[in-house]
Each structure stands twice: as C-alpha cells, then as structure tokens.
Amino acid sequence: MNLRAPIQFWFDFSSPYSYIANEWIDALAARHGRTVQRHAILLGATFQAAELKSPVAYPLKREYSLRDFARSARFERVPYVPPEVFPIATQNAARVFWWLHDDGGPEAAARWARSAFRAFFTRGVNLSEPVALKALCAESGLDADAAEAAWNDPLWKNRLRSANEAAIAGGVFGAPFFMVDGEPFWGNDRKPQLERWLADGPF
Amino acid sequence: MNLRAPIQFWFDFSSPYSYIANEWIDALAARHGRTVQRHAILLGATFQAAELKSPVAYPLKREYSLRDFARSARFERVPYVPPEVFPIATQNAARVFWWLHDDGGPEAAARWARSAFRAFFTRGVNLSEPVALKALCAESGLDADAAEAAWNDPLWKNRLRSANEAAIAGGVFGAPFFMVDGEPFWGNDRKPQLERWLADGPF
Numbered sequence: 499m500n501l502r503a504p505i506q507f508w509f510d511f512s513s514p515y516s517y518i519a520n521e522w523i524d525a526l527a528a529r530h531g532r533t534v535q536r537h538a539i540l541l542g543a544t545f546q547a548a549e550l551k552s553p554v555a556y557p558l559k560r561e562y563s564l565r566d567f568a569r570s571a572r573f574e575r576v577p578y579v580p581p582e583v584f585p586i587a588t589q590n591a592a593r594v595f596w597w598l599h600d601d602g603g604p605e606a607a608a609r610w611a612r613s614a615f616r617a618f619f620t621r622g623v624n625l626s627e628p629v630a631l632k633a634l635c636a637e638s639g640l641d642a643d644a645a646e647a648a649w650n651d652p653l654w655k656n657r658l659r660s661a662n663e664a665a666i667a668g669g670v671f672g673a674p675f676f677m678v679d680g681e682p683f684w685g686n687d688r689k690p691q692l693e694r695w696l697a698d699g700p701f
Numbered sequence: 702m703n704l705r706a707p708i709q710f711w712f713d714f715s716s717p718y719s720y721i722a723n724e725w726i727d728a729l730a731a732r733h734g735r736t737v738q739r740h741a742i743l744l745g746a747t748f749q750a751a752e753l754k755s756p757v758a759y760p761l762k763r764e765y766s767l768r769d770f771a772r773s774a775r776f777e778r779v780p781y782v783p784p785e786v787f788p789i790a791t792q793n794a795a796r797v798f799w800w801l802h803d804d805g806g807p808e809a810a811a812r813w814a815r816s817a818f819r820a821f822f823t824r825g826v827n828l829s830e831p832v833a834l835k836a837l838c839a840e841s842g843l844d845a846d847a848a849e850a851a852w853n854d855p856l857w858k859n860r861l862r863s864a865n866e867a868a869i870a871g872g873v874f875g876a877p878f879f880m881v882d883g884e885p886f887w888g889n890d891r892k893p894q895l896e897r898w899l900a901d902g903p904f
Contacts, residue, residue, distance in 0.1 A: 548761035558751035558874040562885055572904050573894050671761040682765055687890040691776050701775050 504533040505696075506677035508670050509611070510541040511588035511625055514567035514578070515686035517615040519674040521576045522689065524608075530696035532678075536608055538595035540588065541673055543662040548671035552585060570686060577620045586618070586626040589658060590649040594635065596657040597648035613638040707736040708899075709880035711873050712814070713744040714791035714828055717770035717781070718889035720818040722877040724779045725892065727811075733899035735881075739811055741798035743791065744876055746865040751874035755788060773889060780823045789821070789829040792861060793852040797838065799860040800851035816841040 505527050509516035527534045545551055553563040564580065571578030591614050599607035617623035617634050624630050628646065635645040648654045665675075669682060676683040676692055681700065683692050694701060708730050712719035730737045748754055756766040767783065774781030794817045802810035820826035820837050827833050831849065838848040851857045868878075872885060879886040879895055884903070886895050897904060 544761075548759055550759055550762065556751055556753055556874070558747075558869075558872060559753065562872065562874065562887060565885070566887070569894065569904070573897065666761075669761060669765065671759070671765065682768070684765060684769070685890070687888070690893065691772065694776065701772070 502530075502532050503679055504535040505692075506535050506537065508537045508539050508665050508673055508675040510539060510673045511591045511611075511614055511618060512585040513541060513673045514619060515570065516674040517619045518571050518574050518576050518578075519676075519686045519689070520611055520615050522574060523676075526689070526693060526696070530693075532696065534608070535604065536595075536599075536611055537661055537665060538588075538592035538607075538611065538658070539662050539665045539670070539673065540592060540658070544666055544671050544673070547666045550671060554585065571619075574686075577616075579620050579622065581618055581622045581624070583622070583624050583626075586624055588625055589655075590628065590631055591625040592658050592661075593649040593651075593654040594631075594640075594645050596661065597645070597651075597654050598640070600657065610638060610640070705733075705735050706882055707738040708895075709738050709740065711740040711742050711868050711876050711878040713742060713876045714794045714814075714817055714821060715788040716744060716876045717822060718773065719877040720822045721774050721777050721779050721781075722879075722889045722892070723814060723818050725777060726879075729892070729896060729899070733896075735899065737811070738807065739798075739802075739814055740864055740868060741791075741795035741810075741814065741861070742865050742868045742873070742876065743795060743861070747869055747874050747876070750869045753874060757788065774822075777889075780819075782823050782825065784821055784825045784827070786825070786827050786829075789827055791828055792858075793831065793834055794828040795861050795864075796852040796854075796857040797834075797843075797848050799864065800848070800854075800857050801843075803860065813841060813843070 505523065507519070507523055509520060523534050541552065554560045568578055568580060595607050595610055598610050614625055614634065618625050623634055625634070632642045632646055636642040672684050674686055676688070678692065678695055681695060708726065710722070710726055712723060726737050744755065757763045771781055771783060798810050798813055801813050817828055817837065821828050826837055828837070835845045835849050839845040875887050877889055879891070881895065881898055884898060
C-alpha cells in the first residue's frame with residue numbers, strides 16, 4: 499500500500515533539461531515509493547507569465563547553455579544529440595500527450611513523453627512538423643490519424659491551455675519543474691535536493 | 702609539486718549562491734590537488750552585458766528563488782539567514798577584495814571574501830553601508846581607514862572595472878561562475894559536475 503503522493507513533474511518537449519529529467523524521474527520516484535504525475539506544458543506560456551525568456555535567447559548565455567545541455571546529458575549518462583532546429587514549437591506534441599493522458603491514462607502519456615523526447619533529442623525529429631510528428635506517432639504505436647485529429651481538436655487545445663494556466667497559477671515558471679508534497683524544485687540540477695527530500699523528508 | 706591550474710572562481714558579494722559556493726570551493730579544490738583563484742565582480746555589470754536580470758527581479762521567480770537560496774544553503778549545511786536588505790550594492794566590498802589581493806596576496810583576499818560573505822549572509826551586515834563595512838573591516842583584522850581609502854581610490858575602482866571587463870570578455874554572465882582548464886561551469890548547482898570533472902577529467 500502506497501499512500502505517498504506522486505511527484506508532480508512539468509515539462510516542455512523542447513527543453514533539453516526536461517528531456518534529461520524525464521529519463522531519471524521514474525527511477526528516482528520508484529526508489530522512494532512514489533509515482534510520477536506528468537504535465538506537458540508550453541514554456542512559452544510560463545515565460546510570458548513570468549516575464550522570462552529561454553536561456554538561449556540571451557547572447558552570452560546561449561553558447562554556455564548549448565554546452566551545458568550536452569554536458570548535463572553526459573553527466574546523467576543520457577544519450578543526447580543537439581537538434582539542428584532548436585528550440586521548436588511543441589503544442590502539437592503536448593496536445594497528443596493530454597489526449598493520451600485523458601483517454602488512455604498516465605502511463606500511455608508517459609510512454610509518448612519518452613518517445614517524443616528521445617526522437618527530438620537523439621534523432622532530431624522535428625516535433626513541430628506535422629508530417630514528422632504523425633510518422634513518430636505511428637512509430638510509437640499510436641493511431642496517427644487519431645493523433646492528428648486530436649492535436650487539431652479545440653478540446654485538446656483547451657486541455658493544454660488549462661494545463662499551462664494551472665501550472666502558472668501553481669507557481670511554475672520554467673521546466674523541468676517538480677513538486678513534492680507542496681515543495682517546489684526547479685531544474686534538472688535540483689535532482690540531488692529532490693532525492694534527499696524524498697529520502698529524508700524536509701531539510 | 703602541483704602543476705595543475707587553479708580553479709577560477711567569480712563571485713558577487715550579494716549573490717547567495719556565490720556565498721554557498723565560497724564555503725565549499727576550497728575543500729573541493731583541495732580534494733583534487735587544486736587551488737582557487739578568486740575574482741570579485743559585480744553581477745550588475747555582467748547582467749547588463751548579457752542583457753540578464755537577477756532572478757529576484759522576476760515576479761514569479763522571486764518567491765521560488767528566496768526559498769531556494771535558503772534550501773540550497775541547508776543542503777550544503779552552510780549557515781544562512783536571509784538578509785533583510787537584499788540585494789545590495791557590493792562595489793566597495795569588491796574593491797577591498799582587489800586591494801587585499803594585489804597588495805597582500807590571494808589568501809588575504811580569500812579571508813576577506815569569507816568574512817564579508819558570512820557577515821552579510823549570516824548576520825545581515827549591510828556591505829553597502831560605509832559605516833557597517835568599515836566596522837567589518839576592523840573586525841576582520843584589516844586597517845579600516847586604509848580599507849576605506851582603498852574603496853574610494855580610483856586605482857581600486859579601476860581594478861574592479863577591469864575585473865568585470867575581463868570576466869565578461871571570458872564569457873562570465875553570472876555568479877558563481879567557475880572555470881577548470883578552460884571548461885566553464887555556472888552556478889552553485891554545478892558542484893557535482895565540477896567535482897566529477899576534477900576527479901575523472903573531461904566527460
């Protein structure tokens with residue numbers, strides 16, 4: 499019996515640090531008897547609400563960030579090939595996530611999250627291109643026509659909008675972002691703090 | 702005999718993450734047969750050059766950042782009391798650093814760095830107030846009148862300006878910032894990557 503609340507995890511499919519975190523979060527949760535509740539969001543929406551920009555939007559920070567994305571992936575021993583087109587628009591991939599989540603359950607959505615992240619960050623599959631996204635859906639075992647219909651459907655557009663609004667209302671201003679029993683952690687680099695919090699409780 | 706290059710470490714006296722890093726950097730360097738070369742700079746100058754702002758300047762990020770400063774200090778088991786006045790102007794404290802550095806050597810400057818950081822981040826001593834800063838100089842075993850003369854002297858004003866310019870030219874856009882054999886690391890949270898790099902070499 500597990501009465502512990504799931505770890506909340508917000509991500510954007512175009513965020514390299516979200517991709518890296520998506521690779522370690524399930525094992526970390528399992529080590530501490532937790533599950534993971536994923537939330538696909540758009541960083542564009544949270545950046546706008548928080549008056550922030552992407553780290554690669556700043557001249558001096560950009561070069562370092564590109565270097566740090568790759569180094570942080572190697573540090574976690576996660577495969578990573580910098581996508582040629584970056585960053586990309588991820589609303590369609592995120593709508594597919596919510597469609598799967600609400601119709602098939604969190605595990606179906608989590609499988610899609612892994613598949614889409616790995617396609618973008620190891621093979622450069624451009625999730626913003628409908629043709630490429632549809633092919634990835636088919637390759638990932640989804641009904642590609644139904645997926646395309648979903649990302650064009652106002653229902654799933656609204657679902658994503660609601661997810662963004664809920665995230666912003668909850669204090670999420672970037673990604674990856676985590677919440678454990680109400681405690682917020684921002685960034686792939688908060689993994690050690692997150693792990694100690696889960697193991698030993700609040701510090 | 703130690704032929705390994707020192708770890709370069711840039712900091713601003715008003716940066717909580719710089720304070721935390723200043724508490725662990727010497728032990729970390731020593732574990733790997735390195736020394737630390739400190740550079741007091743002004744984040745205001747690097748922010749301006751990089752078109753960045755302080756994390757506490759953004760509405761949604763501010764609350765999280767204040768929480769994360771304290772939690773990150775506890776994570777490293779470093780004493781931390783959020784200063785009531787924050788952030789503060791640190792040019793005088795930084796000029797004292799360079800005066801000591803050039804006249805007394807890096808270890809004298811490092812002692813002052815520890816003393817000033819701890820005064821601000823554990824006792825709220827406002828380093829931007831000349832009276833408080835002068836008292837802290839005396840308490841830290843310095844000639845307080847000579848320190849005050851130094852922070853008003855164009856020589857040390859220029860020395861700090863040069864340090865800022867050199868940092869920006871070297872790609873430093875925030876603090877704490879580290880360089881190990883040419884590899885840049887930004888942030889207190891890059892400690893694990895820094896340590897693996899020092900232990901095992903480039904990864």
